[in-house]
Amino acid sequence: LAFQVTILGTGSATPTLWRNPSAQVLHADGEYYLIDCGEGTQTQMLKYKIRPGRLQGIFITHLHGDHYFGLIGLLTSLSLGRRTAPLRIWGPPGLADIITLQLKYSGSILSFMVDFQAVDPNTSYQLFENDYFTVHTIPLTHRVHCSGYLFREKNHPRKLIKELLPPDLSTEHLKRLKEGYDVLDSSGQVSFAASQLTKPAAKPLSFAYCSDTIFDERIVPQLKNVNLLYHEATFLHTMLDWANKTYHTTALQAAQIAQMAGVGQLIIGHFSSRYKDATPLLDEARSVFLNTLLATEGETYAVTEHETATPPPLLP
Amino acid sequence: LAFQVTILGTGSATPTLWRNPSAQVLHADGEYYLIDCGEGTQTQMLKYKIRPGRLQGIFITHLHGDHYFGLIGLLTSLSLGRRTAPLRIWGPPGLADIITLQLKYSGSILSFMVDFQAVDPNTSYQLFENDYFTVHTIPLTHRVHCSGYLFREKNHPRKLIKELLPPDLSTEHLKRLKEGYDVLDSSGQVSFAASQLTKPAAKPLSFAYCSDTIFDERIVPQLKNVNLLYHEATFLHTMLDWANKTYHTTALQAAQIAQMAGVGQLIIGHFSSRYKDATPLLDEARSVFLNTLLATEGETYAVTEHETATPPPLLP
Numbered sequence: 001l002a003f004q005v006t007i008l009g010t011g012s013a014t015p016t017l018w019r020n021p022s023a024q025v026l027h028a029d030g031e032y033y034l035i036d037c038g039e040g041t042q043t044q045m046l047k048y049k050i051r052p053g054r055l056q057g058i059f060i061t062h063l064h065g066d067h068y069f070g071l072i073g074l075l076t077s078l079s080l081g082r083r084t085a086p087l088r089i090w091g092p093p094g095l096a097d098i099i100t101l102q103l104k105y106s107g108s109i110l111s112f113m114v115d116f117q118a119v120d121p122n123t124s125y126q127l128f129e130n131d132y133f134t135v136h137t138i139p140l141t142h143r144v145h146c147s148g149y150l151f152r153e154k155n156h157p158r159k160l161i162k163e164l165l166p167p168d169l170s171t172e173h174l175k176r177l178k179e180g181y182d183v184l185d186s187s188g189q190v191s192f193a194a195s196q197l198t199k200p201a202a203k204p205l206s207f208a209y210c211s212d213t214i215f216d217e218r219i220v221p222q223l224k225n226v227n228l229l230y231h232e233a234t235f236l237h238t239m240l241d242w243a244n245k246t247y248h249t250t251a252l253q254a255a256q257i258a259q260m261a262g263v264g265q266l267i268i269g270h271f272s273s274r275y276k277d278a279t280p281l282l283d284e285a286r287s288v289f290l291n292t293l294l295a296t297e298g299e300t301y302a303v304t305e306h307e308t309a310t311p312p313p314l315l316p
Numbered sequence: 317l318a319f320q321v322t323i324l325g326t327g328s329a330t331p332t333l334w335r336n337p338s339a340q341v342l343h344a345d346g347e348y349y350l351i352d353c354g355e356g357t358q359t360q361m362l363k364y365k366i367r368p369g370r371l372q373g374i375f376i377t378h379l380h381g382d383h384y385f386g387l388i389g390l391l392t393s394l395s396l397g398r399r400t401a402p403l404r405i406w407g408p409p410g411l412a413d414i415i416t417l418q419l420k421y422s423g424s425i426l427s428f429m430v431d432f433q434a435v436d437p438n439t440s441y442q443l444f445e446n447d448y449f450t451v452h453t454i455p456l457t458h459r460v461h462c463s464g465y466l467f468r469e470k471n472h473p474r475k476l477i478k479e480l481l482p483p484d485l486s487t488e489h490l491k492r493l494k495e496g497y498d499v500l501d502s503s504g505q506v507s508f509a510a511s512q513l514t515k516p517a518a519k520p521l522s523f524a525y526c527s528d529t530i531f532d533e534r535i536v537p538q539l540k541n542v543n544l545l546y547h548e549a550t551f552l553h554t555m556l557d558w559a560n561k562t563y564h565t566t567a568l569q570a571a572q573i574a575q576m577a578g579v580g581q582l583i584i585g586h587f588s589s590r591y592k593d594a595t596p597l598l599d600e601a602r603s604v605f606l607n608t609l610l611a612t613e614g615e616t617y618a619v620t621e622h623e624t625a626t627p628p629p630l631l632p
Contacts, residue, residue, distance in 0.1 A: 015358050046331060063418075070355065072385060094420075098414075101417055102379075105410035106379050
């Protein structure tokens with residue numbers, strides 16, 4: 001099982017030669033999802049050998065260019081590559097208008113279906129689930145409507161302790177034990193206890209992506225115990241006034257969010273072009289939340305367990 | 317006087333790590349004009365140290381993404397850089413719709429005025445002139461409406477031969493001599509002959525850009541004696557059927573156009589991603605038209621005189 005994120009862009013709106021605009025790929029149990037798609041994202045995917053054809057879906061947070069100007073190019077390239085599998089796209093309602101207009105004027109019909117789902121930026125809700133994970137929206141506070149995304153593994157089954165298993169258990173019984181239920185006899189007594197025949201499952205892991213947003217404590221409850229949090233940290237705290245004015249977060253504030261939510265690890269990104277060297281942003285964040293990393297393009301970050309996460313309870 | 321073009325992108329629709337999509341900057345007597353603007357063009361400008369703020373105007377040939385997907389990002393970056401000078405944009409009518417829609421959804425108002433002029437793709441006409449040059453459209457034949465552009469210097473003034481000039485000539489007389497007119501006395505006789513007191517002016521130079529188009533001889537009269545022609549050469553001639561089907565030109569055909577028009581120099585570009593090494597395209601073109609170059613990103617090509625251009629006539 002892979003649950004990891006590869007960073008493709010760490011910059012913000014002003015283009016630079018040393019950073020690309022926002023984009024990352026989440027690899028979740030064999031499926032690939034793109035989160036934001038700034039200009040040049042398809043080139044970054046080529047560079048880091050992530051085949052765009054493998055994408056199941058794309059999440060766009062908001063309609064500032066550094067988060068989506070690369071999308072139309074990616075879609076037309078997928079079509080040139082003769083993709084046939086439908087592609088899911090989640091994003092602000094206007095995104096469908098923009099893509100549709102550009103396809104119209106290029107006289108193009110994509111080789112695949114786009115299953116577009118407009119995201120309501122005003123409330124948190126479950127946007128998507130498959131067998132492996134769920135995706136919830138995180139309403140953010142920016143100059144335009146903006147939604148972060150929370151990716152959570154579903155509960156894993158408990159692990160059977162093979163040495164202790166009686167030989168005559170049915171498939172149905174094994175399934176119930178793995179789900180944490182005891183197997184009862186006809187009188188309702190426990191024949192086989194899940195607590196004895198199974199080991200606790202691996203904790204379900206979670207990854208949250210919050211860019212772009214002003215410092216906003218209201219997102220903390222949703223981020224509680226998240227294993228890996230990507231939070232924007234556009235400026236140093238010396239630029240707090242400007243951060244507030246532009247609805248962005250300082251590195252210090254990003255770390256405060258991580259600390260309040262008790263997340264496992266914080267990745268900061270979306271750096272202003274004024275910081276060619278992002279180390280001061282890292283130092284500032286670590287003064288509040290030690291387990292912070294700088295987002296680095298081409299790097300893959302595994303979502304891993306951390307101590308504070310609560311294990312899933314045994315079911316009665 | 318500079319009249320030169322810097323190539324920023326030599327690729328075609330399918331993105332690669334070794335070529336960028338179409339874009340070039342024309343430097344004409346201190347003014348800078350961008351011609352086409354594929355995705356990533358603003359990064360190419362950074363890389364080759366061409367300040368986007370210096371652009372006077374942008375010409376877009378057609379609405380296939382590899383020719384304009386970088387435009388909206390460039391415009392928003394210029395606005396972030398607080399440009400105030402108006403920017404002229406020429407392109408297909410739909411371009412205004414697309415830009416307007418993207419600005420609307422980003423909640424943005426550009427810091428500068430855009431003077432957009434829709435190009436009629438069906439006929440050749442003068443689109444623009446300033447003191448230095450004129451721009452005419454070249455109707456091309458592609459899957460969507462597409463216009464090439466012809467940039468021509470205006471006639472330069474003749475050069476005064478200072479040693480021979482009588483001391484009492486007025487500024488007005490000098491101006492007329494430089495324009496090639498004789499100075500007459502009150503009886504209508506020639507007092508001072510332009511042919512004696514001046515040397516011929518440098519020939520006015522011309523640059524034409526033709527991408528994308530199927531092989532189409534109808535453009536030859538417009539390209540007659542052009543000093544520098546950029547013509548697309550997407551495929552080798554072995555792929556002629558596919559070139560016809562996709563309304564593109566082979567390297568051989570591009571050279572035939574150059575040869576028929578008697579241009580000074582041909583630059584071929586817009587190479588298919590299947591040719592990582594474009595040398596075979598160059599060899600093919602040179603088999604017909606020797607003075608061919610491969611478009612190379614970051615290279616600047618001066619527009620220079622060649623033998624077949626007719627000098628401007630002396631005026632009576």
